[in-house]
Amino acid sequence: MxxxxxxxxxxxxxxxxxxxxxxxxxxxxxxxxxxxxxxxxxxxxxxxxxxxxxxxxxxxxxxxxxxxxxxxxxxxxxxxxxxxxxxxxxxxxxxxxxxxxxxxxxxxxxxxxxxxxxxxxxxxxxxxxxxxxxxxxxxxxxxxxxxxxxxxxxxxxxxxxxxxxxxxxxxxxxxxxxxxxxxxxxxxxxxIGCGPLGRLGLSANDWFGSVELLLMFRSGDRLPALASDGTLDDTDTQIFAGRETVFKDMTAGGRLTVGAWLDDYMDRNIVARGWFAGEQTYGFNANQNTHTTLVRPFFNVTDGVVPIDDTRIIATPGEASGELSIRADSNTFGADVSIRQLWYKRQGATVDLLYGYQYMGMDQSLTIADRATALSDGVRPIGSVLATSDSFDVENDFHGGQLGVATHYREGCWSFSTLAKIGFGSIRRRAVLAGSTFTSIDGNNATDPNGILVRSTNSGTHSDNTFGWVPELDFTLGWQKYPCFDVTFGYHIIAMTDALELSGVIDPNLSVNLADPAVGAQRPTSNFRHGTFYVQGIHFGLAYIY
Structure with a gap:
């Protein structure tokens, strides 16, 4: 017993x-x-x-x-x-x-x-x-x-x-x-589990990820007047290019996310992302005959002359015929790797704290080329050719750490996820400016390393480094339409502080008496201006859920 x-x-x-x-x-x-x-x-x-x-x-x-x-x-x-x-x-x-x-x-x-x-x-x-x-x-x-x-x-x-x-x-x-x-x-x-990873011999429970289409809008950049039919101080002048915000249209990009669990309880994971916002372009082309006036405007600040609005003639009736081409483009992209640690979970919701490395790049370029042929004897003989070009290339590269919070909630077939994080680190800014002038008079050709907006006072390569921030916010709504997969829709915005854009490197104030740059005003200058750049939009995708 x-x-x-x-x-x-x-x-x-x-x-x-x-x-x-x-x-x-x-x-x-x-x-x-x-x-x-x-x-x-x-x-x-x-x-x-x-x-x-x-x-x-x-x-x-x-x-x-x-x-x-x-x-x-x-x-x-x-x-x-x-x-x-x-x-x-x-x-x-x-x-x-x-x-x-x-x-x-x-x-x-x-x-x-x-x-x-x-x-x-x-x-x-x-x-x-x-x-x-x-x-x-x-x-x-x-x-x-x-x-x-x-x-x-x-x-x-x-x-x-x-x-x-x-x-x-x-x-x-x-x-x-x-x-x-x-x-x-x-x-x-x-x-092994659902999805293609099982066919490769990998456990589908070890991985997750998504592929998304990004429809993005940039903050835009405002360029000075680049082409017109007269001086800028004339109220009747028509602006053909410039004095408007560029890089403001929607572009199509993409984002790829891949993650892996680091423990059996799925409380810690590593996530890698890569994205690009698509290329944004801007262009203007004109080939004018003797019936239309086409000029390149600038502000003349030559020493000894009262500053005035001035022009470089490309085409005008009876004097010259010519052509003008303007092309600009912008690219934005980034990537990051983060470790995410579960901090809170209750009633179908999770909150992860994340830290890691982040990169973001933003590049812009602008090229202006013109060619004028004299139709009468004046400043140049009949048949003489004058061609100029200016080019600007701007690069911004951010490298730094990141801290943030990621949340996820699922209710049946529906899910809602958020991401809020901020990157902090070094922004390397680089600008390459080049100009040239080609003349042909009576068969004699000559080349000068000075354009109109890029001259000896600001040409060359300029670079520096500064501390900057890259905040990011993302909202995603998911619906489990297919086995093991969510169809997603959301909103995304990311910014870069202290960024260098085209408007910050173009100086429309010119001093045309540059025979001796050491004498008189040194314009255009290389005193560049910086600001905050951002890109935002919506995204659609397919996510392999975990």
Whole structure:
């Protein structure tokens, strides 16, 4: 009697310890369904217990008071998978020799319950034939009108040999996305998981990512007047190019995100992203004959002359014919790598803190080329040619660290994610300015390294470094349209402070008496201006969910 009482006491104590540990982990936020492919409200499939090759243990009749005490403690209905376990399965190396001996519980010679173990390569599901085709869905809207399938009746438990306790997920051949489209699922996924990574021999639970189309708008840049039909101080002058905001139209770009989990509990991951906003271009071309006037305007600040609006004649009736070409482009791109650590999770929501490295680049260029042919004897003989060109190339490269917060919430088939972070580090700014003038008079050709907007006072390569910030904000709404995949839509904005743009390197004030640059005003200058540049827009994509 004493030995039997001690045995019953030890049995009850073990189950009480399991129940207390389950409650403690639940109180600490052990919601292990948040990051799995299965939605929070998936259907529970109980494990299976087997009854063969087992030892027999004799159990005496328990008193009603003890049975009532056990029933009151909640041990009878406690699930076998109550112990903590990873959200991502980690298959242990188990052999039959290393497994404990099977145990049989019997009463008065009759078998009451049996417990056995099996190795990972012998896992299976004992399902009633009428329930073999049962699949679950993430939400009612995903069933596409399919009828609700009732759960099968409870079945015996097969306990999986897992180092984390009773996993209760021993199956092979099911779809772990818990997604239905109509009456059936996606046809079944292999044990590795859904998606192309499974075909490559990699675990689909180890990776996640997305591919997105970006439709972006830049903050724009305002260029000075570059072409007109007269001086700028004349109210009747028409501006052909310049004095307007450029790089303001929508462009199409893309973004690729790839991530990997760094622990079995899927609380820490590494994420790498690369993106580009597409190329934005601006252009103007004119080929004028003797019926139209075309000039390049500038502000003349030559010493000894009252500053006035002046022009360089390209074409004018009876004097010259010519052509003018203006082309500008802008490119914006970036990449970053971050470590994300789970900070909070509750009721289907997670909050990650992130840190890492960030890069962002912004390049702009402008080329202005003109060619004028004299039609009468004046400043130049008839047939003489004067051609000038100015080019500006601007580069901004940011390298630095980043800190931020990423959140994610899922409710059935819908999800909502946010990203807020700020980069801080060094911005390397570089500007390359070049000009030239070509003249041909009576067959004699000459070249001068001075254009109109780029001359000896500001030509060459100019570069510096400064401290800058790159803040970023992103919102994404996802819908689980396909198994293991979300269709996404969102908004994105990213900025760079202290950036160098084309308007900051163009000086429209010119001093034309540059025979001796050491004498008189030194214009145009290389005193560049900086400002904040940003790009924003919407994005559409497809995300492999985790």
């Amino acid at each position: 004493i030995q039997d009482a001690l045995r019953r006491f030890a049995f009850v104590t073990c189950f009480l310890a399991v129940g207390v540990f389950h409650c403690a982990t639940g109180a600490l936020g052990g919601d292990r369904t948040i990051r799995r492919k299965q939605p929070d409200r998936s259907t529970y499939q109980p494990p299976v217990l087997e009854t063969h090759h087992l030892e027999t243990v004799t159990v005496t009749q328990a008193d009603r008071s003890e049975q009532a005490g056990e029933q009151h403690s909640g041990l009878v209905d406690a699930p076998l998978d109550a112990l903590p376990q990873p959200r991502r399965r980690a298959e242990p190396v188990v052999t039959e020799a290393s497994l404990p001996d099977p145990v049989v519980l019997s009463e008065n010679g009759a078998t009451v319950q049996t417990v056995s173990y099996e190795t990972s390569n012998q896992r299976h599901v004992n399902v009633d034939p009428q329930h073999q085709a049962v699949q679950t869905c993430s939400c009612e809207s995903c069933r596409s009108g399919g009828a609700h399938v009732p759960l099968p009746p409870p079945m015996p438990h097969t306990v999986d040999a897992s180092p984390y306790g009773f996993a209760g997920e021993v199956f092979d051949g099911g779809c772990d996305s818990q997604f239905c489209d109509g009456a059936s699922c996606d046809g079944g996924c292999d044990a």
